[in-house]
Amino acid sequence: MQSIIKIESLSKKYKEADQFSLNDVSLNINEGEIFGLLGPNGAGKTTLISMLCGLVKPTSGHFSIDGLDYQHHSSKIKKIIGIVPQEYALYPTLTARENLHYFGSMYGLKGSDLKDKVIETLDLLGLLKFADKPVETFSGGMKRRVNLIAGILHKPKVLFLDEPTVGVDVQSKNAIIDYLKVLNQNGTSIIYTSHHLAEAEDFCTNIAILDRGRIYAKGTPSTLINSVEDARNLEDVFISLTGKDLRDAI
Amino acid sequence: MLYKIWMSIVKEFLLLKRDLGGLIILFIMPLVLVITVTLIQDSTFKTVSDSKIPILLVDNDKGSVSKTVFENLEKSNLFSVVTQIDNKTITEDIARENVYKGKFQLAIVIPKNLSSDLQAKVDQNVEKIVSSLGMTDSTATSEPQPIIKEKEVKLYFDPAVQMSFKNAVMSSIDKMISQIETKSIYTTFEKQLGEGSTNFEQKSFISFKEIIPKINNKEVRPNSVQHNVPAWTLFAIFFIVIPLSINIVKEKSQGTFVRLRTNPVSSLVVIIGKTITYSVICMIQFYMMVAVAVFLFPSIGLPSLNIEGHLALMSVVALFSGFAAIGFGILLGTIASTQEQSAPFGATSVIILAAIGGIWVPVFAMPKIMQIIAKSSPMNWGLDAFYDVLLRNVTFLEIIPKISLLFLFFILTTAIALFYDKKKRAV
Numbered sequence A: 001m002q003s004i005i006k007i008e009s010l011s012k013k014y015k016e017a018d019q020f021s022l023n024d025v026s027l028n029i030n031e032g033e034i035f036g037l038l039g040p041n042g043a044g045k046t047t048l049i050s051m052l053c054g055l056v057k058p059t060s061g062h063f064s065i066d067g068l069d070y071q072h073h074s075s076k077i078k079k080i081i082g083i084v085p086q087e088y089a090l091y092p093t094l095t096a097r098e099n100l101h102y103f104g105s106m107y108g109l110k111g112s113d114l115k116d117k118v119i120e121t122l123d124l125l126g127l128l129k130f131a132d133k134p135v136e137t138f139s140g141g142m143k144r145r146v147n148l149i150a151g152i153l154h155k156p157k158v159l160f161l162d163e164p165t166v167g168v169d170v171q172s173k174n175a176i177i178d179y180l181k182v183l184n185q186n187g188t189s190i191i192y193t194s195h196h197l198a199e200a201e202d203f204c205t206n207i208a209i210l211d212r213g214r215i216y217a218k219g220t221p222s223t224l225i226n227s228v229e230d231a232r233n234l235e236d237v238f239i240s241l242t243g244k245d246l247r248d249a250i
Numbered sequence B: 001m002l003y004k005i006w007m008s009i010v011k012e013f014l015l016l017k018r019d020l021g022g023l024i025i026l027f028i029m030p031l032v033l034v035i036t037v038t039l040i041q042d043s044t045f046k047t048v049s050d051s052k053i054p055i056l057l058v059d060n061d062k063g064s065v066s067k068t069v070f071e072n073l074e075k076s077n078l079f080s081v082v083t084q085i086d087n088k089t090i091t092e093d094i095a096r097e098n099v100y101k102g103k104f105q106l107a108i109v110i111p112k113n114l115s116s117d118l119q120a121k122v123d124q125n126v127e128k129i130v131s132s133l134g135m136t137d138s139t140a141t142s143e144p145q146p147i148i149k150e151k152e153v154k155l156y157f158d159p160a161v162q163m164s165f166k167n168a169v170m171s172s173i174d175k176m177i178s179q180i181e182t183k184s185i186y187t188t189f190e191k192q193l194g195e196g197s198t199n200f201e202q203k204s205f206i207s208f209k210e211i212i213p214k215i216n217n218k219e220v221r222p223n224s225v226q227h228n229v230p231a232w233t234l235f236a237i238f239f240i241v242i243p244l245s246i247n248i249v250k251e252k253s254q255g256t257f258v259r260l261r262t263n264p265v266s267s268l269v270v271i272i273g274k275t276i277t278y279s280v281i282c283m284i285q286f287y288m289m290v291a292v293a294v295f296l297f298p299s300i301g302l303p304s305l306n307i308e309g310h311l312a313l314m315s316v317v318a319l320f321s322g323f324a325a326i327g328f329g330i331l332l333g334t335i336a337s338t339q340e341q342s343a344p345f346g347a348t349s350v351i352i353l354a355a356i357g358g359i360w361v362p363v364f365a366m367p368k369i370m371q372i373i374a375k376s377s378p379m380n381w382g383l384d385a386f387y388d389v390l391l392r393n394v395t396f397l398e399i400i401p402k403i404s405l406l407f408l409f410f411i412l413t414t415a416i417a418l419f420y421d422k423k424k425r426a427v
Helices: A045-052 A074-080 A098-106 A113-125 A142-151 A168-185 A198-201 A221-227 A234-242 B002-016 B020-045 B063-074 B094-100 B115-130 B161-193 B222-240 B241-254 B254-261 B268-301 B311-334 B339-357 B370-373 B379-390 B396-425
Strands: A003-012 A022-030 A036-037 A060-065 A082-083 A159-162 A189-193 A206-211 A214-220 B053-059 B078-083 B106-110 B154-157
Touching: A003 A189, A022 A045, A022 A189, A022 A206, A036 A045, A036 A168, A036 A198, A045 A060, A045 A159, A045 A189, A074 A082, A082 A142, A082 B222, A082 B254, A098 A113, A098 A142, A098 B002, A113 A142, A113 B063, A142 A159, A142 A168, A159 A168, A159 B161, A189 A198, A198 A234, A198 B002, A198 B161, A206 A221, A206 A234, A214 A221, A214 B078, A221 A234, A234 B115, B002 B020, B002 B241, B020 B222, B020 B241, B020 B268, B053 B063, B063 B078, B063 B115, B063 B161, B063 B370, B078 B370, B094 B106, B094 B154, B154 B161, B222 B268, B222 B339, B241 B254, B241 B268, B241 B311, B241 B339, B268 B311, B268 B396, B311 B339, B311 B379, B311 B396, B339 B370, B339 B379, B379 B396
Parallel strands: A036 A189, A036 A206, A082 A159, A159 A189, B053 B078, B053 B106
Antiparallel strands: A003 A022, A003 A060, A206 A214, B106 B154
């Protein structure tokens, strides 16, 4: 299978920090994969995704997405990726439709193509009847779904999801996961971070477990479970690799 | 790119439409401000009977001088003279107490025997001059003249009274007293020279006349409206800094700014979108203020703003002033991390820029160092450009230096904001 993301010795040390947030990480993510980045707080998951989305500059190392080198083709990369951030990156006083029209237009979508796509996706995620209500009146689950739509309207080749189901009810979570599976079947590669290990086990085709800026293990969920003695699920693997210590940090 | 800019503009207008507080700041407050300030300042300049300032007069003299002072003050149309409180004649102590408590703004205390002593002093001086000219009666004995002490008219001011008011009052009272002294000298000379001598012409020989500039053969007399409307319009335009900086801070805190950075859209598109939107807002503000000054002011007793032949150039100045304000708002919004930082800082800095720029106190009346600082305030460039257009009847070419400065300020502040943002992102 062809690599969609190639990461070579990628490191990041923030200016004020004492330690590397990401330390010499190399990774290949294949086209069509749902790749899970799992790890405790401060493991470097968000830093890695932020670098891949062009939000943070690497301290050293290199990566390319769909064969496009990040240093020379950052604007081309932006056109083929989508991001669903952990926070609701939406204008609360605008309606769902207005938000989506705006963010869709930033990807160059316009006219009836944009309008139809917004209606279609809102409908698929059960939000069409709320399309003209301000987002600030939505529940957490509804906001999460609009947040997701804003990142996928332009049919990205690669979709980055930073904890897309955090703080939502079971129904919304299922709707989001089901929709993401459909997207993946239609050719979108997904890179996903989460603390819901059971969800990741079910959802991801491949997983990397990160801690302290390094990759501790990599493979399919079943390979990872089989690689650790007495592990019954991904949570057992996770605990065995990252330990039980609390990771509180300020 | 054009479509992205257009959609950014649509989004900005939608955000503004849903923000009632922001709309009030943008449109209602400037109107309230310009009407209130112009009404207040207009009444300061007008000498209308119903706006007379009551002042206390303590007459310890009870002679011709105090009578003249009383009559002149009453005639001035500026003051109404109070000589009694609760049917009691005012003493110096009562006057002092009332003024220092702020019940009255001014008390004038005329000393005892002022009229008689002034007359005696003038008599002595005139007699000296006449005798030095050998025009005195030869039989008259030269008796030693009694020493007459100099007299003081005391003025008590309410400590809260502004310096400009104090200076104006002191100057007019000084003038009034000088006239009384001069008149007294003339009268004494006439008496000394005896009957048959020619009456002195006591009317002032030198007078002054203000030459009003003419535009199209019509005198353009500046009034409070011509001064206030440009000044407060500019102030309102600059208040756009607050909603604009809050808008940017909100985008950062809501995460939409981060989303935009991951989208294939340059910062320039976002900035152009905001600049066009807020420029339109500035122009709406400007035309609303002008409309109020032209059509509403006459119905509330204020002079109408004369914009005859000036509207196009005034619009140009308003637009470029708007650019300067937008640049400042973008910079502030980029640097501030929270609304708690941007809103108070924005409001305070606009007030400081207004003060420095000569919105309240004309630049020529400022201390030397402040005059130099004033030249660096975009509000001063804007205000001067407005006055050039409205009062000095200049052409477009003559305002180019000022509007260029305003545009440069916009470019500079926006460039700093972009640079700061880039630097901040390189974490």
